[in-house]
Amino acid sequence: MVVNTRPESSGTRLEVKHLTVEVRRKMGWRPTVRDVTFTVESGERVALVGESGSGKSLTALSIGGLLPQGARIAAGEILLDGDDLVTADKKYLRQIRGRKMGFVFQNPMTSLDPLVRVGPQVKEALRAHDIGDRSSRDLRAIQMLERTGIREAPTRMHNFPHQFSGGMQQRAMIAGALAADPSLLIADEPTTALDVTVQARVLALLKSLSEERALSLLMITHDLAVASQIAKRVIVMYAGRVLEDAPVRTIVERPHHPYTEALLKLVPDLHNAVDLPAPIPGNPIPGWDAGIGCPFASRCSVAQEECSTTPWALRSVDTDHLSACIRDRASREAELAHR
Amino acid sequence: MSVLTLDSVSVRYSRAGRQFDAVHDVSFSVAEGEVLALVGESGSGKSTLARAIVGLTAASQGSITFDGKPLPTRGRRPIGIVFQNPLGSLDTRMSVERAIEEILTVHHLVPTPQRRQRCHDLLDLVGLPQEVAPLKPGSLSGGQQQRVSIARAMASEPQILILDEPVSALDVSIRAQVLRLLNDLRSRLGIGLLFIGHDLAVVRQLADRVAVLYQGELVEVATAEEFFAAPKHEYSRMLLESVPSLASSTNGEGTKAFTESDDRDPN
Numbered sequence: 273m274v275v276n277t278r279p280e281s282s283g284t285r286l287e288v289k290h291l292t293v294e295v296r297r298k299m300g301w302r303p304t305v306r307d308v309t310f311t312v313e314s315g316e317r318v319a320l321v322g323e324s325g326s327g328k329s330l331t332a333l334s335i336g337g338l339l340p341q342g343a344r345i346a347a348g349e350i351l352l353d354g355d356d357l358v359t360a361d362k363k364y365l366r367q368i369r370g371r372k373m374g375f376v377f378q379n380p381m382t383s384l385d386p387l388v389r390v391g392p393q394v395k396e397a398l399r400a401h402d403i404g405d406r407s408s409r410d411l412r413a414i415q416m417l418e419r420t421g422i423r424e425a426p427t428r429m430h431n432f433p434h435q436f437s438g439g440m441q442q443r444a445m446i447a448g449a450l451a452a453d454p455s456l457l458i459a460d461e462p463t464t465a466l467d468v469t470v471q472a473r474v475l476a477l478l479k480s481l482s483e484e485r486a487l488s489l490l491m492i493t494h495d496l497a498v499a500s501q502i503a504k505r506v507i508v509m510y511a512g513r514v515l516e517d518a519p520v521r522t523i524v525e526r527p528h529h530p531y532t533e534a535l536l537k538l539v540p541d542l543h544n545a546v547d548l549p550a551p552i553p554g555n556p557i558p559g560w561d562a563g564i565g566c567p568f569a570s571r572c573s574v575a576q577e578e579c580s581t582t583p584w585a586l587r588s589v590d591t592d593h594l595s596a597c598i599r600d601r602a603s604r605e606a607e608l609a610h611r
Numbered sequence: 612m613s614v615l616t617l618d619s620v621s622v623r624y625s626r627a628g629r630q631f632d633a634v635h636d637v638s639f640s641v642a643e644g645e646v647l648a649l650v651g652e653s654g655s656g657k658s659t660l661a662r663a664i665v666g667l668t669a670a671s672q673g674s675i676t677f678d679g680k681p682l683p684t685r686g687r688r689p690i691g692i693v694f695q696n697p698l699g700s701l702d703t704r705m706s707v708e709r710a711i712e713e714i715l716t717v718h719h720l721v722p723t724p725q726r727r728q729r730c731h732d733l734l735d736l737v738g739l740p741q742e743v744a745p746l747k748p749g750s751l752s753g754g755q756q757q758r759v760s761i762a763r764a765m766a767s768e769p770q771i772l773i774l775d776e777p778v779s780a781l782d783v784s785i786r787a788q789v790l791r792l793l794n795d796l797r798s799r800l801g802i803g804l805l806f807i808g809h810d811l812a813v814v815r816q817l818a819d820r821v822a823v824l825y826q827g828e829l830v831e832v833a834t835a836e837e838f839f840a841a842p843k844h845e846y847s848r849m850l851l852e853s854v855p856s857l858a859s860s861t862n863g864e865g866t867k868a869f870t871e872s873d874d875r876d877p878n
Contacts, residue, residue, distance in 0.1 A: 323782040324753070438653070467652035468809060472853040494783060497812075497855040524857050538783050539857050540812040542839060548794055548816050551787035555752045571784075 284351075285456055285488040286312040286335065291348035293330045293339065293512075302560035303346065305330050306512040309586070312456070315486040317479070319499035319520075321535075322509035323556045328492045331509075332458050334358075335490070336375055337365040352456065370397030374449030378461035380441035384433040390417075390444050391429030397452040416447035420477060439470035443477070450481065457482070460492040475502050497539050500524055508532050511567035512559025513584055518593040528595035530575075530604070531568040566596055574604045613678050615664070615690065615771045615803065616640040620673035622659050633659045635827045636673070643770055646797060646804040648814040648835075650850065651824035657807045660824070661775045664805070665692045677771075687718040691764035695776035697756035701748040707734070707759050708744040714766035733762040738792055754785035761792065771803040772796070778813060790817055811854050815839060823847050 293305035305327035312318045322328040333339050335350055337357060350357040352372060357365065369375075374397070377383045384393055394413040398404060404412065410429075417425035420443040433441055442462060449457060459478065463471040479502050482489045493499050499506050499520070506523040508516040508531065516529040527533045534552045554571040565580035566572070572579065578598060586594040622634040634656040641647045651657050662668040664675055666684065675682060677689050694700045701710060711730045715721045721729045731741055737758040748756050757777060764772055774793065778786040794817060796802055808814055814821060814835075821838040823831040823846065831844040842848050 323784060468811070469652065469849055469853040472855070475855070495855070496783075497857055500857050501855045535783065536857065538787050540815050542812060542815055542851065542854055542856060548791055549787050551791055552784040555754065556782060556784065 283314055284311050285314045285316070285353065286490065287349070287351040288331070288335070289349040289351070291331060291334060291350065292346045293327065293334055294344055294346045295330075296342040297560075301344070301346070302558075304343075304512050304559040305334070306559050306562075307584075308348070308509070308512075308514055310507050310514065310517060312488045312490055314455070314488055315482065316505065317482055317489040317491065317503045318505045318507060319491045319493055319503035320507050320509060321493055321496055321499050323494055325511070325556050325558050326509040327512040327559055328509050329460055332460050332490065332492050335458060336369060336373060337362070338375070367401070370449075370454065371401050371452045372454050373456040373458060374452075374454040376442070376445050376449050376457065376459040376462045379465050380438065380445045381433065383445055384441060386433055388432075389429065390431050390433060390436065393433075394429070394444060394448040394451055396448060401452055403452055412451060413447070416451050417444065419481075420444070420447045421473070422447070437470075438466055439474060442466060442470075442474055446474075446477065446481070450485075450487070453485070454487075456488045456490065458490045458492075461494070462491070463498065464493070464495070471498070478502060496523075496535050508535070511557050511562040513562070513567050513596065514586060514594075515566075515568065515596045516594065517586065518590075518595075522590070522593050526590075528589050528593065528601060529568075529597045530572050566598070574599065574607060612643050613689065613770045613803075614640050614642045615805070616674075616676045616679075617660075617664070618674045618676070620660070620663060620670050620675060622656070622663050622668055623671040624659075632671075633827055634663065634824075637824070637827075637829045638673075639822050639829065639832055641771055641803045641805050643803045644797060644801045645820070646794075646806055646818045648806045648808060648818035648821045649824060650808060650811060650814055650821060652809055652850075654826075655824045656827040657809075657824055658775055661692065661773050661805070661807055664773060665690055687720075687767050689770045690773060691767055691769035691771075692773040692775065693757070693760050693764050693777050695779050697753065697760045697780075698748060700760055701756060701763075703747060703749050706745050706747055707739075707751075710748075710759065711762055711766050714763055718767055720766070720768065729766075733766055736765060736796075737762045738788075752785070753781050754788055757781060757789055758792065761789075761796075765796070769802065771805065773805045773807070775807045776809070777806075779808065779810065786813070793817065811850060812856075823850070 289309050291305055291308040292303055294301040295304050308331055320328040320331060330343060334345055345358055391413055394416060395409045398409045398412060413429060414425045417428060422428050422440060422443055436444060463474050466474060481487060491502060503520050506520050507514055510531050516532045523532060527536060538549050552571055563580055564583045566584055569575040569579040582598050584596055586596050589595045618638050620634060620637045621632050623630055624633050649657055659668060663670045682688055708730050711733055712726050715726050715729060734741060739755060739758050743751060778789050781789060793804060797804055806817060818835045820834050822829055825846045831847050842851055
């Protein structure tokens with residue numbers, strides 16, 4: 273397969289269809305990501321939001337063909353610019369990683385090689401894909417480091433990662449991920465390990481980079497507030513299932529699924545003194561422990577019997593708004609008002 | 612009323628032959644029944660200060676007193692501590708029950724026949740069912756593990772509890788449960804909490820007063836109302852502006868107060 277490096281300027285960049293990922297447990301292969309379907313348009317910023325065990329990271333790793341040992345794609349398709357990555361061979365995946373899609377992970381200190389200077393690590397994708405000659409790669413690395421906000425980049429190239437602060441390490445990771453000008457950036461909790469002031473700046477950087485390059489961004493986060501700062505569309509996952517998929521404004525102002533509502537209530541408002549929010553009872557469950565119905569039903573305050581017995585499905589509740597809750601909002605609210 | 616008082620405390624480290632103060636000239640107090648939040652970014656000296664209070668690190672200057680008396684260097688202290696990562700502070704081979712009983716035994720707090728009962732009472736206090744008693748920490752969820760850490764800290768009957776980022780490693784839906792528990796401990800048992808964190812959103816929900824640590828120095832101490840309404844120090848304002856919120860952002864157009872530049876980063 274020939275790699276098309278010039279992406280279409282518009283249209284669907286990434287399509288994930290009915291993706292199921294299984295992990296190996298003592299009792300055999302168990303599903304942790306179940307029937308996940310979503311798309312990322314060209315230049316669109318999408319956030320996958322969920323708690324630990326929701327399957328959001330395994331979904332992201334599946335896209336890059338980066339699943340760890342003990343995890344496998346059991347079903348589904350992942351189309352990047354129309355090419356299926358699930359059936360593609362390793363050689364093809366190597367050709368597109370770094371070139372068509374870049375990755376940024378949570379902890380820069382574990383993704384950067386501590387024994388290699390920053391410069392060569394930023395240039396790695398260029399070298400791996402044989403882009404340019406040595407001096408043009410150097411120039412590109414300096415430009416990328418400067419663009420991501422590293423001052424005195426020509427000198428800083430020669431530093432080792434430990435000579436960078438956490439925020440600078442993450443900037444260098446972003447510089448490296450975008451060096452070969454991919455059209456899709458997958459960022460898995462890119463600001464979770466950073467201090468809050470640094471987080472705000474890295475989010476602003478990711479956003480303006482995506483705007484100036486028509487870069488599609490798939491951001492994985494547990495933090496709905498962070499997601500709302502950067503994404504145009506938010507996909508809420510729980511126990512391996514997508515529970516809601518809508519533009520960020522809809523998610524924040526008119527959420528449909530009770531889990532999304534509960535998550536929103538847990539985001540504190542700094543400007544209003546409020547009592548401690550009522551916690552969601554119970555614990556998150558892994559995908560394989562959830563039955564055929566809504567996986568949140570066991571913790572949901574407005575669940576009915578049908579919630580566990582009606583097979584999970586995403587339904588359209590409004591234009592551009594999908595939700596897995598089988599109850600309509602009005603009847604749920606009426607019931608709550610009655611209590 | 613019992614009070615933990617820090618008076619001009621400095622903690623000095625030496626690195627590569629040079630000495631520097633990780634914490635410099637810090638004074639504050641925490642009273643029983645109150646929640647003081649100590650906030651600051653990584654490297655600000657928060658955890659060093661916590662370690663100094665419980666005696667894991669020696670203060671190089673100043674005094675740390677409880678009710679006017681220096682803290683005992685041996686034996687039981689009136690101060691307990693809970694760390695961020697429960698699996699890092701619990702022995703993975705020790706059952707929940709044994710981990711709690713260990714504290715009771717070491718400090719000769721409860722006669723042997725009543726130890727098991729006391730252990731169950733402590734589990735009850737932190738909202739854990741008796742069924743977890745024989746389990747190892749590895750088979751508990753993150754929230755349950757943190758509750759075990761809190762039960763262990765409470766076993767020595769402290770009057771002040773230091774919490775070093777106690778909910779940072781927990782899922783959001785679990786975080787609220789643990790914050791509730793901490794708030795309960797304060798209001799039911801009247802213990803004082805020194806809550807160390809970097810997440811102002813969490814601090815907002817729990818603290819009576821806020822102390823801001825910046826590069827080892829205390830730059831602001833204020834009541835929570837004052838701090839969140841009108842922070843005085845520039846750094847406090849910057850911290851507050853950085854907290855991502857839902858209200859300020861619709862359509863992914865948020866992050867108002869910040870440009871992407873690195874100008875205010877220390878390096």
